[in-house]
Amino acid sequence: MSNQLERIKELVELRAKARMGGGEKAIEKQHARGKYTARERIDMLLDEGSFEEMDMFKLHRCTNFGMEKKQYLGDGVVTGSGTIDGRLVYVFAQDFTVNGGSLSETMAEKICKVMDQAMKMGAPCIGINDSGGARIQEGINALGGYANIFQRNIEASGVIPQISGIFGPCAGGAVYSPALTDFILMMENTSYMFLTGPKVVKTVTGEDVSQEDLGGASVHATKSGVTHFTAETEEEAMQMIRTLISYMPQNNMEEAPRLECTDPINRLEDFLNEIIPDNPNQAYDMYEVIGAIVDNGEFFEVQPDYAKNIIVGFARFNGQSVGVVANQPKCYAGVLDCNASRKGARFVRFCDAFNIPIVTFVNASGIIKEKENQMLVAATKLTTAYASATCPKLSVITGQAVGAAYIALAGRGSNADLVYAWDTAVISPLSTKAAVAFLFNDRLANGESRDALEKEYESEMASPFTAAACGAVDDVFVPAETRNKVIAALDVLAGKRETTIPRKHSVK
Numbered sequence: 001m002s003n004q005l006e007r008i009k010e011l012v013e014l015r016a017k018a019r020m021g022g023g024e025k026a027i028e029k030q031h032a033r034g035k036y037t038a039r040e041r042i043d044m045l046l047d048e049g050s051f052e053e054m055d056m057f058k059l060h061r062c063t064n065f066g067m068e069k070k071q072y073l074g075d076g077v078v079t080g081s082g083t084i085d086g087r088l089v090y091v092f093a094q095d096f097t098v099n100g101g102s103l104s105e106t107m108a109e110k111i112c113k114v115m116d117q118a119m120k121m122g123a124p125c126i127g128i129n130d131s132g133g134a135r136i137q138e139g140i141n142a143l144g145g146y147a148n149i150f151q152r153n154i155e156a157s158g159v160i161p162q163i164s165g166i167f168g169p170c171a172g173g174a175v176y177s178p179a180l181t182d183f184i185l186m187m188e189n190t191s192y193m194f195l196t197g198p199k200v201v202k203t204v205t206g207e208d209v210s211q212e213d214l215g216g217a218s219v220h221a222t223k224s225g226v227t228h229f230t231a232e233t234e235e236e237a238m239q240m241i242r243t244l245i246s247y248m249p250q251n252n253m254e255e256a257p258r259l260e261c262t263d264p265i266n267r268l269e270d271f272l273n274e275i276i277p278d279n280p281n282q283a284y285d286m287y288e289v290i291g292a293i294v295d296n297g298e299f300f301e302v303q304p305d306y307a308k309n310i311i312v313g314f315a316r317f318n319g320q321s322v323g324v325v326a327n328q329p330k331c332y333a334g335v336l337d338c339n340a341s342r343k344g345a346r347f348v349r350f351c352d353a354f355n356i357p358i359v360t361f362v363n364a365s366g367i368i369k370e371k372e373n374q375m376l377v378a379a380t381k382l383t384t385a386y387a388s389a390t391c392p393k394l395s396v397i398t399g400q401a402v403g404a405a406y407i408a409l410a411g412r413g414s415n416a417d418l419v420y421a422w423d424t425a426v427i428s429p430l431s432t433k434a435a436v437a438f439l440f441n442d443r444l445a446n447g448e449s450r451d452a453l454e455k456e457y458e459s460e461m462a463s464p465f466t467a468a469a470c471g472a473v474d475d476v477f478v479p480a481e482t483r484n485k486v487i488a489a490l491d492v493l494a495g496k497r498e499t500t501i502p503r504k505h506s507v508k
């Protein structure tokens, strides 16, 4: 064999060896756990054949605890670039078959390199995490590696979209870094997120706790709100990440891709005229409203199982990507509590960072008072997020817009660009019941009907026409017209420019 052929053969073999990660047995173990390998995941995520790998031959430099004998080409993370629907993305996928995907100094360098490249090219960065955290044998070098990654997560925040998939038992830095990114997706049953794993908890506190209870997808989807999405299969997870990316621009200087719209823009939805129940104690389902008016009824919901009294997610109007925020009357009457305020605020901040217009459907009779002491700070987060957002903001008051919820979600003073109201809306500083008790105490004491007084209050003080008369509402229309009106408003707001006074940053 010629020297040249020999060299080519060596390179082919070396690449094949790198592609085997931790080796055949470790791959079999990974598959037996119902998990794919790092390279298989990248192949599922990206457009076919688009992956360009970097640093395939990089090796760690640790000689502590016999680590020099545990060398694998690429050292436990596969990094590079590729495309999703033809758009450039950067990706890293930790390889659990190599030392449990634990992060060495070298691995951190590889991850930092793709993050730096993503920033330079202005392209989203997607991390596929399957790692036990800092490689304990490397001590401070691994820990310092995470510090470098966290720094980049923070610097990239609001500049390029950052998405984290959690595809295995992740601990320590392997969850802290994803928590610094924009969106987290967890696998049901095979992925966990904890700062310290059950083994460490047992050692330190003596307590037995299962991986699922400590940080399973169900806990993080419903209780902590850490994860934004969950998926049953890895195939489904990758498709969800692709869909999520489709709603986003490449970076904060670009616009999200506009798709061709096949759904008529002036479609009327007559059933919406009937959706508000006559009895205010009966709730309507805000999902029906959203589904009826967005393009093709397609709504990509974020955090669907957390703080269900507020709904957030992505949709399109006339092909344009928007962030939808809506109170859900079917859950706590759409009233805001701490979790709902934080969920809403975080989503609004993402949309604003990437100049994605926010369409808000308001039906909240104020804020929950039961956690009054915590509520105050949480509620201000939502108000701050809306008021400081400079992206196009359009609010449609579909039901009650009361007190702090009105100000945060639809307040003209809070900087909303356009505020619309259905003709059935009620806009008031207090709930109708409370306002009537306050204003008409004497008349109630004289035996006047509470129902009649509430009707009088709503028609004279809290009607959308009263709000329109003072300019707090820009237009009042019947619910059926909503799609048409929203699309027209988004067209008007498309060229919005708003500059703010220079400052270092707000304190809130």
Ligand code: HXC
Pocket: 098, 099, 100, 101, 102, 103, 131, 132, 133, 134, 135, 136, 137, 143, 146, 169, 170, 171, 172, 173, 174, 176, 195, 196, 197, 198, 199, 200
């Ligand atoms: C070195 C590690 C490792 C780590 C796992 N491995 N985590 N090696 N450093 N952090 C190795 C294991 O020794 C094992 O090697 C292989 O990966 C697979 O791990 P298993 O334990 O067999 O797998 P499993 O039972 O599925 O448990 C996975 C796990 C568990 C839950 C992640 O390994 C675990 O609890 N690891 C430690 C988690 C942790 O406390 N990390 C915090 C790191 S400190 P062999 O050779 O046997 O196959 C940190 C600081 C960040 O990250 C600070 C900011 C927050």
